[in-house]
Amino acid sequence: MAPKQTAEADGLVRLGQKHLAAREYEQAVAPLLRAAQLVPDSPSIFADLGRACLSTRRLPEAIHCLRRSIALRPDFAATHHDLGLALERAGDIEAALAAHRRAIELDPKLAPAHGRVGDLLMGRGKRDDAAAAYERAAAASRDTTLGRLCEAKALILRERPVEAQQRLRALIARDASSAEAHLVLGLVLNEAGSFDAAAASFERSIALSPLQATAHHGLVSSRRLTEADRHVVTRILSRLDGPPMSESQRMTLHFAAGKALDDLKDYAGAIRHFDAANEIRRRLSPFARVDFERLVDRLIARFTEDLFSSHAALGDGDETPVLVLGMPRSGTTLIERIVSSHPEVAGGGELVFWNEHASSWAEADVDAIAGAADRLRGDYLQVLRRIGPRALRVTDKMPYNFLWIGLVHLLLPRARIVHCRRNPIDTCLSIYQTQFAQNWGFASDRGDLAAYYRQYLRLMDHWRAALPPDRLIDVDYEAAIREPEETARRLIAFCGLPWDPACLSPERNPDAVRTASKWQARQPIYRSSVERWRHYEPWIGELRTL
Numbered sequence: 001m002a003p004k005q006t007a008e009a010d011g012l013v014r015l016g017q018k019h020l021a022a023r024e025y026e027q028a029v030a031p032l033l034r035a036a037q038l039v040p041d042s043p044s045i046f047a048d049l050g051r052a053c054l055s056t057r058r059l060p061e062a063i064h065c066l067r068r069s070i071a072l073r074p075d076f077a078a079t080h081h082d083l084g085l086a087l088e089r090a091g092d093i094e095a096a097l098a099a100h101r102r103a104i105e106l107d108p109k110l111a112p113a114h115g116r117v118g119d120l121l122m123g124r125g126k127r128d129d130a131a132a133a134y135e136r137a138a139a140a141s142r143d144t145t146l147g148r149l150c151e152a153k154a155l156i157l158r159e160r161p162v163e164a165q166q167r168l169r170a171l172i173a174r175d176a177s178s179a180e181a182h183l184v185l186g187l188v189l190n191e192a193g194s195f196d197a198a199a200a201s202f203e204r205s206i207a208l209s210p211l212q213a214t215a216h217h218g219l220v221s222s223r224r225l226t227e228a229d230r231h232v233v234t235r236i237l238s239r240l241d242g243p244p245m246s247e248s249q250r251m252t253l254h255f256a257a258g259k260a261l262d263d264l265k266d267y268a269g270a271i272r273h274f275d276a277a278n279e280i281r282r283r284l285s286p287f288a289r290v291d292f293e294r295l296v297d298r299l300i301a302r303f304t305e306d307l308f309s310s311h312a313a314l315g316d317g318d319e320t321p322v323l324v325l326g327m328p329r330s331g332t333t334l335i336e337r338i339v340s341s342h343p344e345v346a347g348g349g350e351l352v353f354w355n356e357h358a359s360s361w362a363e364a365d366v367d368a369i370a371g372a373a374d375r376l377r378g379d380y381l382q383v384l385r386r387i388g389p390r391a392l393r394v395t396d397k398m399p400y401n402f403l404w405i406g407l408v409h410l411l412l413p414r415a416r417i418v419h420c421r422r423n424p425i426d427t428c429l430s431i432y433q434t435q436f437a438q439n440w441g442f443a444s445d446r447g448d449l450a451a452y453y454r455q456y457l458r459l460m461d462h463w464r465a466a467l468p469p470d471r472l473i474d475v476d477y478e479a480a481i482r483e484p485e486e487t488a489r490r491l492i493a494f495c496g497l498p499w500d501p502a503c504l505s506p507e508r509n510p511d512a513v514r515t516a517s518k519w520q521a522r523q524p525i526y527r528s529s530v531e532r533w534r535h536y537e538p539w540i541g542e543l544r545t546l
Contacts, residue, residue, distance in 0.1 A: 050069060078107075114150070125352045153184065156188060217256040284439055328427075335491065348394050369410070377411045423478065431443045478530055
């Protein structure tokens with residue numbers, strides 16, 4: 001390169017870096033792009049240009065530039081981390097995790113990469129792995145805002161919410177400008193049922209970071225909105241019409257707008273936003289109906305009444321587990337809170353144990369299962385006893401455990417299975433309108449929902465026939481609403497426990513609520529969710545076949 005070009009490139013790089021330092025990312029793009037054209041083999045120029053494109057939401061350009069920089073200089077941890085951020089925002093979570101982990105391999109003390117790994121693992125429901133990642137971030141970045149924030153996130157996942165609140169309040173006292181600290185505090189307060197305080201935290205987070213989509217969603221989820229809250233809806237809609245944002249942020253804002261408009265009884269407006277949110281969710285997490293149907297085929301063929309009787313010696317007589325399961329949004333939260341209101345029952349919430357372990361064992365050779373039985377069963381019971389060290393029963397409210405009933409019954413034949421049922425269209429419509437912590441592919445398309453629901457029914461019919469009748473009970477959500485005492489008494493008797501009147505007031509249950517039903521779970525039992533689908537009858541599409 002000629003001296004004149006070298007001097008021009010150096011000047012362009014200095015100008016671009018000056019804009020980057022001042023957070024003038026838009027102005028940084030042009031000089032850095034020209035510098036990259038002049039010096040196409042400079043890893044630092046491509047790294048700076050990638051960072052500028054990332055900050056201006058030019059995601060394809062950012063990913064290209066960062067990968068080009070890595071190809072020229074593979075051992076620079078910060079560039080791998082930036083690539084991970086770009087891939088996250090583009091929705092490629094698997095590649096993003098790989099990029100952040102590569103950054104950590106190159107620099108084990110790169111706290112932001114540990115923190116992002118924690119966030120991404122949390123989004124996949126891997127709570128223990130996420131907590132460990134947050135703890136590594138905190139250890140690598142002590143006495144910083146990021147380190148304290150990650151420490152609080154780890155405490156939340158380690159079931160120590162009071163300590164987490166204390167850490168977050170101390171952090172905010174030192175650095176009130178952290179929008180994420182206010183957001184996380186709001187989420188913790190929401191789980192604890194302190195809805196007014198949670199709303200105030202969400203508002204502070206939004207004031208500091210107007211595009212903080214999760215704070216907008218948390219705010220509308222912390223109460224039932226009225227006409228007095230119309231400004232909240234207007235603000236969300238203005239964000240959607242504002243600057244470009246990641247697909248994940250846009251999806252969250254559409255879910256928030258849909259929920260708000262549903263509260264205000266603008267059902268046509270609400271369904272437009274739910275449709276927009278699900279269009280994004282479907283792109284982020286596609287669903288293969290045939291694959292799911294084949295999984296159900298294999299589970300039915302494998303876990304038969306004959307298998308259970310011929311391998312009864314694999315089982316253990318522990319009666320601690322009470323699995324509350326069914327489709328999401330079928331009333332599992334209400335039923336668990338009724339049961340766990342009993343003084344001899346501890347509420348475990350949605351435990352990911354079987355989702356993480358069962359898929360690799362459900363189709364394994366029986367001899368292999370026998371070899372791992374004590375370890376698998378022991379690990380699960382250890383999780384339950386950590387939740388309720390002295391409880392006679394501990395609930396596990398993971399809805400998707402309906403897939404793994406066969407393996408659970410094989411290992412723990414005295415475990416009780418509470419199957420929650422609700423009007424199928426109400427169930428599926430509620431799934432469609434809910435943003436879950438983890439994106440489930442089937443949730444985003446009416447046809448996929450109907451297909452998934454039929455396979456779920458087929459599998460539950462099989463479990464009902466294959467298990468002893470005293471191990472599985474069906475509970476209808478509508479009956480729990482209509483006849484709460486009769487339902488509660490039936491549940492407690494099924495659990496083998498004496499009746500306790502506390503089970504008639506599940507809204508007083510002090511346990512944290514970590515599902516999408518945070519606000520609803522703390523209200524007295526109400527009937528407004530029964531046949532709620534009729535508000536959306538013109539738009540239910542393929543769900544009508546249910």
